[in-house]
Amino acid sequence: MLKKIFVLFLLTVTGVALWQSFRHAPFGENRVGDVENPETVSAFYLKHSPETLHTANSVTAIVVNFRGFDTLGEVTVLFLAATGLASILYRRKEDEEEEGGHLPVRVKLKSSTLVRTGAKILFPLILLLGIYVFVHGHLTPGGGFQGGAIIATGFLLMFITYKRFNVNHKIMVWLESLSGLAFVLIGLYGLVAYGSFLQNIPWTGRLNDLISGGLIPLIYIFIGIKVATELTNVLDTLMNTKPRKK
């Protein structure tokens, strides 16, 4: 009881401190400034995204081109989390039996005919939507992370519906590693040819074309493939985990 009162007092102090520190940033005030003569960082990015890079989605231009090194850090953190999860939990092979003599149960009941037929029809459509989202990342809202998560959700649908649906683990691991390597190699090409890591090539097309923005769509395609295979590996490891044999 005393502990709960102490926790509530601590939380009230934290809440009041946060509220008071946001007094100087009132909601809805224009903090970007003039775009023609930029004085803030946001105005600079909004001015150069359609003029120099010819990219329609300025959030994509910031994530991949202006702050591309942070995206490399994020891809590294995701890779470390997936590797850590795979090394902590053991994954059983496809036909192994559990102790007690009965087969390991992934889905207990057989799904109904409606669910099975619907999943078979929906799965290629979900894959198509995911690939569309990360290929058109520089024209419409979307990008590599969103497309990869949509593809992983499609694989999850098939894992839940069928008892014996399995993906080839080796192919997924190879695809993930090669995509990550391709991203780093593109950055190194910028370092060798132009003098700074992840520098964009000067041939950017017209605004709102499919092939525009230099290297931005290529980088997002590799990130999309990497995130999709990585999240599918995480789900596969979690669903097929088993306790260690003594």
Added chain:
Amino acid sequence: MNSFQEVFIRYRELMEIAVYGVAILLIFIGLYAVLTKKHLVKVVIGLSIMDAGVNLLFVGVGYITNHTAPIFSPGYEDAADKMVDPVPQALVLTAIVIGFAVTALALSLVIRLYRHHKTANIEQLNSLRW
């Protein structure tokens, strides 16, 4: 014109409470669950709610009244004066993915701890060896 200006000032304060207040309240609720609950999965649920609150606070700072999304569609190529701040959105994109990675790693540790100690109560896990 007095009542119109009054309505405008109260409108902005209501929107400020509706966005900043809700985000701070979410951080509050998540932190309470992390500090007080005993079951390990409840602690991770509190961590996930706290992530949501922080991301909402960030995007709320970057909003400008009566402006629109920062995408240059065909026909709106010189509307750069009326766009919302794009930098907080790029930062929150990274933060959401990293929050999911931290949750997945924490849950794998929970499963492993349960299998070894046969309990999910944090007050009974008192041996430091794995």
Added chain:
Amino acid sequence: MIFIVFLVIMAVILIAAAVYSVVQKDLLYAVLGTGVVSLVLSVFFYLLQAPDVAITEAAIGIALTTIIFIITIRNTTRDEDKYSEDLINRFKPEEDA
């Protein structure tokens, strides 16, 4: 005017779902409360003119976070007050009498 009405309604649903998922003792329902928080948050991001962030939160927060929580509950206990359970006998297929 309609914008402010939407914001207030979504804010109330958000706080109610967050309080529900912290207080509830049955862990499966608490996890579904976290899913509702992610869903309403995605609509909130769209109302604040950020469509990229809304798609990311919808794709990652609703489907993937909920499923990894459910797999964890399957491998540990379901009730918050019971801290240990016998896992082998829970998954045995039914025998014919």
